[in-house]
Amino acid sequence: MAETFVVPTKGIGKPDYSQEVALGQVRPGLTLKYGQTLKLLGITFSALWSPFAFVKPPLGIGLTAHFVDWETNLALPLTIPKGYLYTAIETRHSFTQDFTMMAYFEGFFVSYLATKAAGRADVFDEVAPLSTSIMDPLALSSHTYDVTIKNLGGAVMEGSVSIFAVVQKVGSEPFRKETKTVKCKFCDHEWDVPQETTSVNCPNCGQLNMYITLANFRGF
């Protein structure tokens, strides 16, 4: 018998997920279930030039900025559609000036996410209370979620903050759509691109914009 040979088709089975199961066993980490997708919200302030859209110039003294969606550069508030739950699972931040971050739900102030001195680098992985499930467990209506950051220091502020969140369908249809609307960092033009897009020239001003994509993420 040859080492490799042809086998006639007897039917059509189902995909073999044994590799994915093994992956989860040897390197535990975040794994998304069906109907769950990730959101990465935050902002970076830096004097360094970068094509990444979520990298903004340093924040002036006393000024406030809204977080942006790292996949699109669209500023918050984020609208969580009816039928979906939003739950933050990790946040990290570090800035060169004192700062305060404020969260808003439905346009109303709900909590200070952090008010800290300059120079700290913090990571929190238990931010589940930042979930629409405690406001509307069945996702019976859409909601808006907003986070701002204010520079409380005496000089312009550099640094970065991010919030990882899971958006989950209450039902069966995945949240992810075929396209996303992105915003140009340089001229604010908005247009639709495929979900997987990470690098694209603005059709209005021609500048290169870079984003991230979480479209195909299934687990670490």
Add this chain to the structure above:
Amino acid sequence: MVTRDVNLRVTLLANQGRRISKPSPLTGRIVQLIPHFPGGCNQLVDMAVGHRDTWILPHQVDTFIALNDATPVFTIDEPIEKGEEIWLIGGNGDGANPHSISCAFTIIGVE
């Protein structure tokens, strides 16, 4: 007397058959077989295992087993010599999906 395990694992593309083998690490007896069929095989993926010219599972020549999402344990008593070829033949009759099947042999004997 010592115990050794030999694991034969093969990934079969759609409509692909393969024969893989490893040498026995011991002279003694094969006492246990644990074939594994992942979910999705849907009885479309054939497997047979043996050593040299002997078919062990199934014991009849040119016959195969095909299961789905199953890892049965078979107790056997088959003499084998060190260096003798232990083989697995797999045939994927699924016309669309690749599948990875395996069989673990437990051997008791001397080196």
